[in-house]
Amino acid sequence: xxxLGRILHLLFVFGLxxxxxxxxxxxxxxxxxxxxxxxxxxxxxxxxxGAPLSSLNGGPALLWNKSWGGSEEDLGNKxxxxxxxxxxxxxxxxxxGSGDWDFLLLxxxxxxxxxxxxxxxxxGYDVCQSAFLCDDEGFVLxxxxxxxxxxxxxxxxxRTDNSGNYLWDSTFGGDGLQRGWDVVECANGDFVILAAIxxxxxxYEVAVYRTDADGNLLWAKTYEEGYAQIxxxxxxxxxxxxxxxxxxxxxxxxxxxxxxxxxxEGKILWSETYPHIFSSxxxxxxxxxxxxxAFVNTLNRPSNSTVWLYRTDENGSQQWDYxxxxxxxxxxxxxxxxxxxxxxxxxxxxxxxxxxxxIFRTSYNGTLFWEWMHHVPGYxxxxxxxxxxxxxxxxIGGSIRIGGSWDDVWIMRILDDAPTPPPTDPFxxxxxxLIFGVVIGVLLIIVGxxxxxxxxxxxLPK
Numbered sequence: 001x002x003x004l005g006r007i008l009h010l011l012f013v014f015g016l017x018x019x020x021x022x023x024x025x026x027x028x029x030x031x032x033x034x035x036x037x038x039x040x041x042x043x044x045x046x047x048x049x050g051a052p053l054s055s056l057n058g059g060p061a062l063l064w065n066k067s068w069g070g071s072e073e074d075l076g077n078k079x080x081x082x083x084x085x086x087x088x089x090x091x092x093x094x095x096x097g098s099g100d101w102d103f104l105l106l107x108x109x110x111x112x113x114x115x116x117x118x119x120x121x122x123x124g125y126d127v128c129q130s131a132f133l134c135d136d137e138g139f140v141l142x143x144x145x146x147x148x149x150x151x152x153x154x155x156x157x158x159r160t161d162n163s164g165n166y167l168w169d170s171t172f173g174g175d176g177l178q179r180g181w182d183v184v185e186c187a188n189g190d191f192v193i194l195a196a197i198x199x200x201x202x203x204y205e206v207a208v209y210r211t212d213a214d215g216n217l218l219w220a221k222t223y224e225e226g227y228a229q230i231x232x233x234x235x236x237x238x239x240x241x242x243x244x245x246x247x248x249x250x251x252x253x254x255x256x257x258x259x260x261x262x263x264x265e266g267k268i269l270w271s272e273t274y275p276h277i278f279s280s281x282x283x284x285x286x287x288x289x290x291x292x293x294a295f296v297n298t299l300n301r302p303s304n305s306t307v308w309l310y311r312t313d314e315n316g317s318q319q320w321d322y323x324x325x326x327x328x329x330x331x332x333x334x335x336x337x338x339x340x341x342x343x344x345x346x347x348x349x350x351x352x353x354x355x356x357x358x359i360f361r362t363s364y365n366g367t368l369f370w371e372w373m374h375h376v377p378g379y380x381x382x383x384x385x386x387x388x389x390x391x392x393x394x395x396i397g398g399s400i401r402i403g404g405s406w407d408d409v410w411i412m413r414i415l416d417d418a419p420t421p422p423p424t425d426p427f428x429x430x431x432x433x434l435i436f437g438v439v440i441g442v443l444l445i446i447v448g449x450x451x452x453x454x455x456x457x458x459x460l461p462k
Contacts, residue, residue: 060372061415063393066112067400069408070095074104076409079397080133081387083162085110089397089409090131090141093119100124103141103156105131105164106409118164122156122171123148130182130233135189137162142180142193147173155180155195157215170215175199178207182234184242189213194234194244197222206231206246208266221266225273229258233285239314240264245295247281248273257282257297259316272316276308284334289341292319296332296345299323307332307347307358309366322366325349328373330358333398334386342369346386346396349373355380357396361418370418378402381410392416 072094093104097119106117125146145156154173176199198204231246241263291314330347347358381399400410
């Protein structure tokens with residue numbers, strides 16, 4: 001099955017689609033509810049407590065780092081912060097569950113102590129790409145599952161309670177290989193899935209599915225632009241609707257970040273690409289406090305790679321962009337907006353011998369405030385994610401290979417006590433009471449001036 005996964009990945013990479021931005025309803029994919037073999041694995045989960053990581057430039061203090069795994073591959077793709085500052089990591093495993101690829105959900109407390117882990121098995125090839133923490137503290141996981149009837153991939157979404165117990169699941173299939181990349185719970189309890197569909201012989205395109213709170217399909221739309229496209233992350237916008245980030249490959253072979261804004265029914269509001277000769281796909285997206293957006297990707301220059309932070313307004317128009325990590329080959333992974341309205345960016349470095357995390361803190365306008373590197377005792381997996389823990393610490397999760405031949409799930413937590421830029425963001429909301437007071441004050445000054453003018457005119461001799 002591992003070889004099958006690699007073959008499917010290559011097919012995705014080299015898929016082609018027609019040019020021109022478009023959105024369309026496609027024939028609703030076959031919908032079915034399945035009842036997978038959901039297991040709370042009885043095997044003891046082997047935990048490795050990492051040695052203190054060395055900081056190269058006196059950055060934030062490491063609180064702890066731990067890895068969990070068994071006799072085969074165990075990979076983390078998404079870290080979430082839960083109640084009491086604990087963590088959950090969603091990914092997939094071959095060490096536990098059925099013995100083939102299964103969805104994996106692992107839960108720890110704030111100190112990294114293992115609380116529970118569960119696997120979700122449907123087909124023998126079930127790969128979880130992302131997850132979301134729901135309002136009821138339960139979880140929703142999304143990824144792909146092998147459909148033995150049609151001999152292709154379907155999107156698979158699994159809903160659990162806050163202990164990882166199975167509640168329901170849904171699959172979405174049809175023509176082509178369908179992969180779920182990200183999922184969010186909407187304000188009304190619906191779910192929105194960001195996916196990619198590859199059609200054999202004709203390429204692939206981005207798809208968005210919306211379900212109700214029980215996983216029943218409401219609508220599905222596809223989006224395409226340029227030569228080929230891929231998607232990575234979707235967010236629900238405060239003003240309604242959604243935005244997603246991905247990439248577009250042109251005929252020239254260059255890949256550009258692609259940011260798309262859609263309404264609550266999936267209709268495109270606007271679509272923007274951000275060309276750069278050394279650019280690549282946008283991999284992580286946040287909606288900012290002013291309603292604009294920020295995303296990161298990697299610029300692959302001939303001499304090195306750098307992290308590119310791009311800031312737009314609410315209509316996708318560029319406000320500014322910055323590069324970070326010129327002295328190293330840094331690959332972008334994730335970002336979040338801080339309480340001072342600046343940004344924290346996660347990257348990683350491979351220097352030919354060792355891996356390092358490379359973390360950047362910027363002001364609200366992108367000016368670099370500090371950067372920090374930590375040596376990692378192993379080989380980092382391709383996917384690493386990051387969460388803000390109440391502005392006091394940062395959780396990083398993914399997968400790591402330490403010593404052996406297999407990856408393990410990995411979490412590290414660092415104290416976010418480094419100097420922080422002052423909150424000078426011009427988009428900080430102004431109190432309406434302050435505005436009212438200023439207006440009244442100006443009016444009083446004008447009235448007072450007029451009264452004094454009339455008074456002195458009457459006093460002057462005619």
